[in-house]
Amino acid sequence: MAKKKARFPRHPFDVEHGTDTGGLTPGVELKTGHENDRHNTAYYGIAPSLFRRFVTQWRKLPPPHRLSSYSFIDIGAGKGRAMLLASEFNFREVVGVELHPELARRCRRNLRLWQAAHPDTAPLRLVEGDATELVFPPGPCLVYMFNPFGAPVVRRLLRTIEAQFADRKGDLDILYVNHESEAAIKGRAGFKQLWRGPVAMSSLDAIVDLQIINSQLDGEYGSTGDEACSIYRYNGVKSSSR
Numbered sequence: 001m002a003k004k005k006a007r008f009p010r011h012p013f014d015v016e017h018g019t020d021t022g023g024l025t026p027g028v029e030l031k032t033g034h035e036n037d038r039h040n041t042a043y044y045g046i047a048p049s050l051f052r053r054f055v056t057q058w059r060k061l062p063p064p065h066r067l068s069s070y071s072f073i074d075i076g077a078g079k080g081r082a083m084l085l086a087s088e089f090n091f092r093e094v095v096g097v098e099l100h101p102e103l104a105r106r107c108r109r110n111l112r113l114w115q116a117a118h119p120d121t122a123p124l125r126l127v128e129g130d131a132t133e134l135v136f137p138p139g140p141c142l143v144y145m146f147n148p149f150g151a152p153v154v155r156r157l158l159r160t161i162e163a164q165f166a167d168r169k170g171d172l173d174i175l176y177v178n179h180e181s182e183a184a185i186k187g188r189a190g191f192k193q194l195w196r197g198p199v200a201m202s203s204l205d206a207i208v209d210l211q212i213i214n215s216q217l218d219g220e221y222g223s224t225g226d227e228a229c230s231i232y233r234y235n236g237v238k239s240s241s242r
């Protein structure tokens, strides 16, 4: 018998921009053969209002470098919604990394559409592959994660960061949305928590979020209108291997 497929309403962001960043795909349906597959949480695009509010929260810290010197790195870019939103800010470049080939294909298509419509935004590029193998660009980096994977992969990512940023003190901040595996970062030598709290989405985004969540087949994911978030900075001190 053919497997039943969930049908999701089109997100207003996609209606406005002609992109395709919607839907919700559980992690168990995102197999690629990579050992990190089993920790993949899901594909789900960030609520645009929540994303903008969280980046604004980070800017209030304020960060130690000027915004235009940061590369924005989306760890688990999916179909690229957060990358497109990040390009509204004056980052040096916007880089996404996505493990699943079909999501990466859709992401590249969205990036092409976006760049054609907004030729003056920051350069956008996608790396297809596993986030823990990413080679970070030189200069300050703002790493963004919307709960892409569980704690074992978060720890692997932190080891990658430690290896590449050990001599780049204060050059890497992490924005962590729906920080389910925050315990993997909190208290780890070299990482300092700078901010923690809920970030709310607009009432329009909350209505759409609820519609999408209500369209799931298995009711696995919930919607509360906000996300628990935190901000960390890597201060370049190598921890003992964990």
Ligand SMILES: C[S@@+](CC[C@H](N)C(=O)[O-])C[C@H]1O[C@@H](n2cnc3c(N)ncnc32)[C@H](O)[C@@H]1O
Binding pocket: 030, 036, 039, 040, 041, 042, 043, 044, 045, 046, 074, 075, 076, 077, 078, 079, 080, 081, 082, 097, 098, 099, 100, 103, 129, 130, 131, 132, 146, 147, 148, 149, 153
């Ligand atoms: C919740 S979605 C976030 C999408 C996007 N960042 C956003 O905010 O709109 C998480 C994404 O992380 C991807 N992902 C999970 N594990 C990964 C890994 N090890 N390497 C790269 N991407 C991964 C998933 O395939 C999924 O597309």
